[in-house]
Each structure stands twice: as C-alpha cells, then as structure tokens.
Amino acid sequence: MDWYAILEFSRGPMFYTALLVFMAGMTYRLFSTILLGWQADRVPNRGSKLRGVAVSYLKGFGIWPFFPWVKGTLSRNPVTYLAGGLFHLGLFVVIFLGTAHMLVWKSLLGFGWPTLALPIIDWLSAVTIVAMIALAINRRINPVLRLISGPAEWTNLIIVFLPMITGYMTTHHLWFRYETLFSLHMLSINLMLIWIPFSRISHFMFYFFSRTFHGAQAGKRAVAP
Amino acid sequence: MSTQDVTRAPVAKTAVDTFVKTTGSWVATQLEACTRCGICAQACHFYEATGNPEFAPVWKVELLRRAYEQRFTPPGKLKVALGLDKPVTDRDIQHWSTIVYEACTLCNKCAMVCPMGIQLGPLIHEVREAMAASQVVPADLVTAIRKQEELGSPLGVTEEMWEERIEWIADEWEVDIPIDVQGAETLVVFTSIEVMKFPENVVAIARILNAAGEKWTISTPGREVVNFGVFEGNPERTKLFMARLFDAARSLGVRRLVVTECGHAYDLLRWTAHNMTDVPVEITHIVAVIDDLLNKGRIKLQAGKYDSLGPIAFHDACKIQRRGGHIQEPRNILRILAPNSFREISPNREESICCGGGGGVIAIQEADPLRYKVFELKMRQMAAAGTKTITMTCANCRLQFTDGIKHFGLDVQVRGLAAMVADALIEE
Numbered sequence: 001m002d003w004y005a006i007l008e009f010s011r012g013p014m015f016y017t018a019l020l021v022f023m024a025g026m027t028y029r030l031f032s033t034i035l036l037g038w039q040a041d042r043v044p045n046r047g048s049k050l051r052g053v054a055v056s057y058l059k060g061f062g063i064w065p066f067f068p069w070v071k072g073t074l075s076r077n078p079v080t081y082l083a084g085g086l087f088h089l090g091l092f093v094v095i096f097l098g099t100a101h102m103l104v105w106k107s108l109l110g111f112g113w114p115t116l117a118l119p120i121i122d123w124l125s126a127v128t129i130v131a132m133i134a135l136a137i138n139r140r141i142n143p144v145l146r147l148i149s150g151p152a153e154w155t156n157l158i159i160v161f162l163p164m165i166t167g168y169m170t171t172h173h174l175w176f177r178y179e180t181l182f183s184l185h186m187l188s189i190n191l192m193l194i195w196i197p198f199s200r201i202s203h204f205m206f207y208f209f210s211r212t213f214h215g216a217q218a219g220k221r222a223v224a225p
Numbered sequence: 226m227s228t229q230d231v232t233r234a235p236v237a238k239t240a241v242d243t244f245v246k247t248t249g250s251w252v253a254t255q256l257e258a259c260t261r262c263g264i265c266a267q268a269c270h271f272y273e274a275t276g277n278p279e280f281a282p283v284w285k286v287e288l289l290r291r292a293y294e295q296r297f298t299p300p301g302k303l304k305v306a307l308g309l310d311k312p313v314t315d316r317d318i319q320h321w322s323t324i325v326y327e328a329c330t331l332c333n334k335c336a337m338v339c340p341m342g343i344q345l346g347p348l349i350h351e352v353r354e355a356m357a358a359s360q361v362v363p364a365d366l367v368t369a370i371r372k373q374e375e376l377g378s379p380l381g382v383t384e385e386m387w388e389e390r391i392e393w394i395a396d397e398w399e400v401d402i403p404i405d406v407q408g409a410e411t412l413v414v415f416t417s418i419e420v421m422k423f424p425e426n427v428v429a430i431a432r433i434l435n436a437a438g439e440k441w442t443i444s445t446p447g448r449e450v451v452n453f454g455v456f457e458g459n460p461e462r463t464k465l466f467m468a469r470l471f472d473a474a475r476s477l478g479v480r481r482l483v484v485t486e487c488g489h490a491y492d493l494l495r496w497t498a499h500n501m502t503d504v505p506v507e508i509t510h511i512v513a514v515i516d517d518l519l520n521k522g523r524i525k526l527q528a529g530k531y532d533s534l535g536p537i538a539f540h541d542a543c544k545i546q547r548r549g550g551h552i553q554e555p556r557n558i559l560r561i562l563a564p565n566s567f568r569e570i571s572p573n574r575e576e577s578i579c580c581g582g583g584g585g586v587i588a589i590q591e592a593d594p595l596r597y598k599v600f601e602l603k604m605r606q607m608a609a610a611g612t613k614t615i616t617m618t619c620a621n622c623r624l625q626f627t628d629g630i631k632h633f634g635l636d637v638q639v640r641g642l643a644a645m646v647a648d649a650l651i652e653e
Contacts, residue, residue, distance in 0.1 A: 032297070033253040042499040046550050056342060063340075072572070073338055076267035084262060143278040144266040148287075151309060152300075153261055198300045200260060207341055209254035214342030221496065221550035224575050225342065 003179040010186035018190035019108075025197025026205060033206070045220040052219015053212050059225060060211050079142075083134040090128030091160075094121055094167070118171070125168045132161050152199065159195050162188035236315045240355040244292035247351050253297065255348060256290050258341040259283060265335040265345055270578050271328040274598045280328045282335040282345040288313050288321050289352050322361040325352050327592035331489075332543035332579035346548075353458030362457055365589045370453045373466060378417040378449045379588070387448050390420055391427075398428040401435055405477065406442035411514075412479040412506070413443055414450040414470055416487045418620040423486075426620065429647030430485060430511060436650050437523040441483075447473025450490040456585030463493065464502055470494070474506045481507040483514055486620040486641060488544030488583055495549065510545060512618045515646055516554035519561070530649040531563040535613035538570045539642075540603070540626070541577035542619035555618055555642055562649055570606040578602050580617075582625025600629035607637060614638045616645060 063085060065074045074081045095101050099115040106112035115121075136157055139145045166185040169175065176184075196202055218225035266272045266281035278284065291313055294301030304310035311317075333346030356362060362370075369379035376383050382390070388404075395402045403409065413434070419426045434441045447470040454462030474482050484491045495508045518524045531537060539555055546552045552574050559567045572578060581599030586592050603626070607615060615637055617623055626639045 029257070033257055034250050036248060036250040036253050036297070038250050039500060043496055044499070060340070060342065069337075069576075072267075072576075073264060073340075077262075077264050080262055080264055142263060143276075144263040144272075144281045144284070145261075147278040148261050148263060148281065148283055152304075200257075203258050203260045203341065206254050206258035210258035210339075210344075211342045213251070213255070214336060214339075214344060217344065218575075221548065223547060223550050223552060225337075 003177065003183050007179050007183040007186065010183050010190060014190050015186060018193040022193040022196055025194075026202060029197055029202055030205060041216075041220075043220065047219050047222025049216040049219040052217070052225050053215035056211050056215025056218065056225040079134055079138040083131040083138065086127055087131040087135060090124045090131065091164075093124055094128065097121065122168075122171060125164065125171075129161075129164050129168060132157065132164065136161075155195075156199050156201050159188075159192050159199075160201065163192055236318045236359040236361055237313045239359040240288070240318045240361075241292045241296070241313050243355040243358040244289050244351070245296050247354055248289075248293050248297065252289070252348065252351060253293060255343050256286070256293050258343055259290070260341065262340065265339055265343075268335045268338040270330075270332075270334070270581060270599045270602050271595065274581075274602055275595070277328075279324055282329075282349065285321070285325055285329055286345065286348045286352055288317060288355070289348060292355075318356065318359055318361050321352065322356045322363070325349055325356060326363050326366065327586060327589055328595060330543065330579045330581065330584035330586050332583060333548055334543065334576070334579060337547075337576055350458055353456075354460070355458075357458040363589045363591065365591070366453070366457060366585055369585075369588050370457055370459075370462065373449070373451070373453045374462065377469075379451055379453045380417040380421055382417045382421060382449075384445060384448075387417075387420065388445065390424075391443070394420075394424045394427055395431075398425075400428050400431045402427070402431050403442045405445055406440075408478055409440045409442035410480050411439055411441040411483055412447065412470075412474050412477055412481070413441055413483045413485060413511075414447055414490075415443065415485045416451045416490070416620050417449055418451070418487075418624055419485060420448075423620060423623065423641060425644050426486060426641045429641065429644040432647040432650060433515060433518070433524060433643065436652055437518045439518075439523075442477060442479070444470075444473040444477060446476075447471075450484055450487045450494075452490055452493055453585065453588075455489050455493050456588070460501065467494065467498055467502060471502070471505055479506060481509060483509055483511055485511045486545075486618055486623065486643070488542045488549070488619040488621055492544040492548050510549060510551055510618070511643060512545070512551050512554045512558070515643065516557050519558065524646075525651040526558075526561050526646065526649045527651055528561055529564055531614070531645060532565045534563070534638075535566060536568045536611045537563045537566050537614045537616060538568050538607060538610050538612040539573075540570070540580065540615055540617040540622055541573055541575075542617060542622050543577070543579045543583060545618050547575050547577060551618070555616075558642065558646060559616070562645055568610045568612065570610045570612065578606065580619075580622040580625040580629075582628075583619075583621055587621065587625055587628075596625070597629060597632055600625065600633075603629070604633060604635065607635075612637055614640055616640045616642045618642050 063070055097116045098121045102112050102115045139149050166188050170181040170185050215225045265283050269280055269282050271280040295305050329349050331346045331350055335345040372381045373379040391402055415427055452463055452466045454466050484494055491510050498504050581596050586596055630637055
C-alpha cells in the first residue's frame with residue numbers, strides 16, 4: 001500500500017473536509033437545540049444570577065481533590081473522578097501544548113504559542129491512555145455504568161481512544177513505519193472530527209449551557225451552586 | 226405496581242407526545258450535556274440506600290432522553306431506523322412510573338454533584354409530567370389528588386372539618402387565629418399536615434405573629450398550601466390548586482403570602498409559579514419571616530433556652546433550604562435558641578441529604594419499605610453528630626422523621642423550628 005499517498009490525503013483534503021464537517025455539524029447541533037425555544041424566567045430573584053453563574057464555573061473548574069465539594073465525588077467515584085479528570089487534563093494539554101499539535105493550530109490560525117517539552121507531553125499521553133483504559137474497565141464493572149452504557153458510549157470511547165493510541169505510537173515509532181503510523185493517526189483524528197457532532201463527545205459545547213443554568217438557578221435562590 | 230386505569234389509551238404515545246411537547250431548549254441542552262459518567266448515582270439517597278442501579282438519576286430520565294433523541298436528533302432517528310435504539314413502550318412507562326414516583330423525591334441533590342451541573346430533579350419532574358399525562362400514576366397518589374380536587378385537601382380535610390379544627394386549636398391553646406380578615410397584611414397558609422397532625426405548629430406560628438403585632442389572617446378558601454398537582458406532574462391541577470390560594474389572596478387584599486412548613490409548595494409558589502400564572506402577592510417562607518422579625522426586634526427570644534436539651538441538629542429540607550434559599554435563617558435562629566448545643570450534621574446546607582419522604586413518596590404506601598431504607602441514611606447522620614433533638618422547617622420532612630424514628634425506635638426528639646421559637650418567646 002502507498003502510505004505516503006494515504007498520508008498526503010489524510011492530512012490534506014480529508015483533514016480539511018473533516019474539520020468542515022465538524023464545524024458545520026456542531027453549528028447545526030447548537031442551533032437545533034437553542035432554537036427549540038426558551039421560556040422567559042419571570043421569577044423575582046432573591047440573589048444574583050450572575051454571581052451564581054460565576055461560582056458555578058469556579059466550582060466546575062476547581063475540581064482539585066482537596067476542595068470540600070470534590071471530596072464526596074472523589075471518595076464515592078474514585079475511578080471516574082481520577083481517570084476522568086486525568087483523561088481530560090491529558091487530552092487538552094496534549095492537543096494544545098504539544099509542539100506538533102501547536103504547529104497544526106498555527107497553520108490553521110496563523111499564530112502559535114510556547115509548548116511543553118516532549119517528555120512531559122509523552123508522559124501525559126501515557127497517563128491519558130491508561131486513564132481511558134481504566135474508564136473502559138470501570139464502565140464494564142460498575143453496575144450503574146453498565147446499565148447506562150450502550151453502543152453509543154462504547155463507540156465514543158473507542159473513537160477518542162484511537163487518536164490517542166496512534167499518536168503515542170507515532171512518536172515512539174512502535175511496530176510500524178512512521179508514515180503508516182502517522183497516516184493512522186490522521187485517519188483516526190478525521191474519524192473523530194466527523195463523529196463528534198453526531199455523538200455525546202459534543203458535551204464540551206453543552207457544558208456551558210448546563211453549567212450556566214445550574215449557576216443561575218442557584219444564584220437566584222441565593223444558595224451556592 | 227398498582228396504577229389507575231392503565232388499560233385504556235396507548236400509554237407510551239401519550240407519554241412521548243408529552244415529552245416532545247415539554248422539550249424546549251432548556252431540556253435539550255441539559256440532556257445533550259450528559260456524558261453518562263454515572264456520578265449522580267452516588268448522590269441519590271435511593272441509590273445509596275439500596276444499590277439498585279435503576280435508581281441512578283441519569284437512568285430516571287432515560288425515557289425523556291430516548292424520546293428527545295428519537296424525535297429531535299438525526300443520530301437518534303437513524304438509530305431507531307437501524308433498530309439500535311428501542312422506542313418507548315407501554316411497559317417502559319409502567320416500569321419508570323414506579324421509579325420516578327417511588328424512588329425519587331425530586332430533591333435535586335444529584336444536580337449538586339453532576340460535573341456538568343445538569344438539573345436532574347426538574348428533568349425527573351418532566352418525566353413525571355409524561356406519566357401524569359398517560360395516567361400512569363401510583364394509586365395512592367391519585368387518591369390524594371382526588372381528595373384535594375374534591376374536598377380541598379389531600380388528607381381529606383373538608384371545609385367544615387378544617388373550621389372545627391382551627392376553632393379547637395384556638396380554644397385548646399388559647400391563641401388568637403384570625404380567619405378571613407379583610408385588609409390583613411399577611412396571608413398565612415398552612416398544610417393540612419400541620420392542621421391535623423402538628424397543631425402545635427399552627428399555634429406556634431400564630432403566637433409568633435401575634436407577639437410581633439403582625440396583621441395576618443388565614444383563609445377558608447385558601448386553606449391548603451400542599452399541592453399534589455406538583456407531585457403528580459400535572460400542570461393543570463397544579464395551577465388549579467395554586468389559583469385557590471391566589472384568589473384568596475386577591476379577595477383578602479393581602480400584600481404577601483407566607484408559606485408555612487411545606488417544602489414543595491414553597492418551591493412551587495416562590496420559584497415556579499411566576500412562570501405558570503400571575504402571582505398577585507409577594508411569596509415568602511415562615512422561617513424568613515421569623516428571622517426578619519428577630520432582626521427588626523419585633524419579637525424577642527430567651528437566649529440559650531434549649532442548651533440543656535443536649536445536641537440539637539438542623540435538617541436542611543431540599544425544597545426550603547437547597548432549592549428554597551433559606552439556609553442561613555434557621556441557623557441564625559438556632560444560634561440564639563441553642564448557641565452551645567446546636568450541631569451541624571454532615572453533609573448539610575446545599576449538600577444536605579433529603580429526608581426520603583418528599584416529592585409525594587410518603588403518600589405512597591407501596592414505597593414504605595424503600596422510604597424507611599432511605600431514612601437510615603438520616604439516622605446515620607444523626608448518630609454521627611450525637612443528635613438528641615432534630616429540628617426542621619418542613620412538615621413533610623417532619624412527618625418522615627416522626628414516622629422513621631417511631632419505626633426504628635430511636636431516642637431522638639423531632640421538633641418544628643417554629644414551635645421552638647414560640648416556646649422561647651419573651652412576651653411582654
């Protein structure tokens with residue numbers, strides 16, 4: 001097989017098509033939900049909705065294990081909390097602060113930024129991969145997660161796992177030739193980009209709705225969100 | 226489970242139609258945000274007490290999610306076409322009816338732990354709405370709803386019974402309870418739980434308001450603050466029962482309506498009513514009124530009156546504290562009444578664990594074993610704090626605590642906060 005041709009295609013036209021599908025799909029998802037209609041909230045406030053929203057985000061991002069509102073989640077759902085947290089942390093750091101990835105962003109946006117040294121990124125990728133495996137095992141054995149997991153949940157997990165594992169293999173030249181690994185990495189990323197709008201991986205967009213609403217509801221009642 | 230008349234219409238169709246009708250952007254964005262991480266399960270007292278995965282809040286909204294995805298999203302439509310997702314069936318509706326009515330008190334503690342902040346309590350209420358529309362509602366709840374519709378109270382207290390009872394309370398405790406007074410400032414609406422089972426609470430509130438010189442009244446047509454339409458999830462009945470109160474408030478010309486110890490009624494009247502109907506008056510809760518009277522010096526209390534009782538704890542009700550907002554007021558009051566013996570149970574405030582009897586659960590006899598099981602969580606909390614007296618501002622919680630403590634034979638006293646305040650009044 002001509003892996004050079006596949007690489008050219010998957011990092012060229014296919015990548016840009018996938019990006020377009022991603023953006024168009026997410027735009028569709030956004031508008032199809034927000035155009036269903038909102039009911040105006042005519043309830044007189046007791047506290048400040050704005051303050052509630054601010055606290056809601058502070059709490060949402062302040063998820064370090066020693067914070068009081070996190071302790072319960074940590075002790076009751078250790079795997080989901082630790083593996084889930086490390087997975088998100090690793091994913092975002094690698095995507096934005098890995099040098100190779102930053103260069104892709106630079107080619108798309110026209111500007112770049114400082115990145116982390118490869119060993120750090122490498123180590124974080126390994127952590128992320130292990131975390132994803134832990135999440136998968138947990139999904140199999142936890143009775144609640146088993147009940148609520150269907151084909152969609154498993155597909156999402158696999159589709160996010162593929163770019164992670166192929167990326168790791170590419171930097172380490174594991175088992176296959178570099179151009180083969182790089183092609184597989186690009187193909188899996190394209191697959192993920194196309195898949196996101198059709199799946200719950202899009203929760204990163206709706207996070208801002210639910211978190212804002214939660215904060216506003218608490219804020220108007222003058223309680224902590 | 227026993228439900229009323231389920232053989233008639235295509236139940237699932239009605240339910241799904243209701244889901245679709247109530248699905249606005251609010252519901253859609255909440256459902257879309259869910260990553261199915263399962264963290265909400267551990268926050269649910271029903272799950273924690275039983276370990277039944279079906280009691281996970283995320284699973285309680287499963288039908289709503291399915292209906293939403295299958296009706297509104299392309300992948301959902303595709304999944305049904307490919308046979309990958311099951312359409313909602315009559316059997317599903319029956320099954321979930323038990324879960325959402327008997328194993329959920331709509332306490333919304335799950336929203337406090339959800340990393341996405343999804344409002345699971347209100348979403349489960351949407352599920353109940355679909356159940357109500359398809360008339361798959363537990364029989365005991367239906368009976369109570371009928372009583373409230375026809376007799377004016379879910380406990381079956383008729384106007385005559387109520388009048389007699391109020392007269393008896395006023396005589397027995399020698400307290401002045403103004404009835405249907407035109408031009409009063411404040412309309413106080415009790416629950417029939419208080420009138421019938423905790424009359425000392427009615428007396429206490431009357432004594433406090435009289436001592437403060439408040440111009441207040443109760444109303445014969447607007448005598449019941451409990452609203453079983455909310456428990457059922459029926460917006461029409463909810464509005465009907467609310468209208469009785471607002472009509473009474475209008476005809477008496479009062480400035481404000483004080484909800485006494487009723488959790489869901491407070492959540493409804495204070496935090497939902499404006500989005501359903503015109504609210505002619507200011508709505509507040511009795512615990513906020515008492516705190517305000519103390520701050521203004523209109524009533525005075527004997528400081529430390531209950532310090533000799535041993536550890537006193539406060540139970541935060543889901544609808545008056547977490548969803549009501551009155552977290553600080555009862556604590557201010559208890560710091561006066563029992564500065565040395567007031568102890569917090571843990572978790573508390575917004576993070577409090579629900580008593581287990583709210584949301585109509587206590588009215589469903591079939592749910593009793595489950596309700597007692599859930600109460601064990603409260604027992605553990607009380608034991609850990611060495612509680613000898615537990616106080617609260619919700620009559621429904623009080624019913625659950627009184628019943629639970631009797632059932633398990635605990636050595637803990639349950640006292641309404643208003644009654645504690647009234648007994649500590651310094652009357653000039």
